[in-house]
Amino acid sequence: MIPRRELADEAWEEGAEMRARLWLFCSFLVALGAVAGSVAVLVATSSSEGLAGVGVGSVLQSFLILASSLIFWAFRSDGSQGGYGAI
Template sequence: MPGYVARWFIEGDVDWDAWNEQLQRAGPLLAGALFGAGWCCWLDSMIYQAAVVGVSTPFKYQGPGIASTVALVAINLIPRRELADEAWEEGAEMRARLWLFCSFLVALGAVADSVAVLVATTSSEGLAGVGVGSVIQSFLILASSLIFWAFRSDGSQGGYGAM
């Protein structure tokens, strides 16, 4: 079996175009499912805290989820064709890369903020469920933004990346 798999990749029997087409079809669906799952985890932790523990969650702990969502939108505003060498105007490629870099910094900052929320809620306030929900939410939204950016269409077929 291992020899067959190695020969499959080496000899080129893989139809990479078909795989890419399937991933471009399923990628946005998977990204949307991860995004929804992230917000559902956060809502579940808030509802659990209010219904079972009896403690309402302060608004300040919603920052990581909101920042992750803003980063998802910012990451996916840049079409991949602007990162190519054939930029339309001089400097467009650099601006696109700088925007993408700053967007990823916001996303990673949201993950770090969610870890800080986890530490703060478990050590002092007893809102451990909210901290765990915040970390899961931030990671799922970050994964969603990466998957959506990687597997959306490139604009030649129309669709998400056509701007």
């Protein structure tokens, strides 16, 4: 929810930039933790017959959620182009 432009802006109040960067860092740590947890589920279910699909599905789902959030953050427009910055 934080545009890159606002992270680089120097006109913030005292400490707001640091809080925004800390929030972004924690968000990505949680997302990477979800990917690591789903890999752990994959490893745990790979030895059981019929449960390998659950592990693969959880890894794929959490990875796609992380990738979509990174793509959204990278290509989100700043509003100066009418909302269609990447298109």
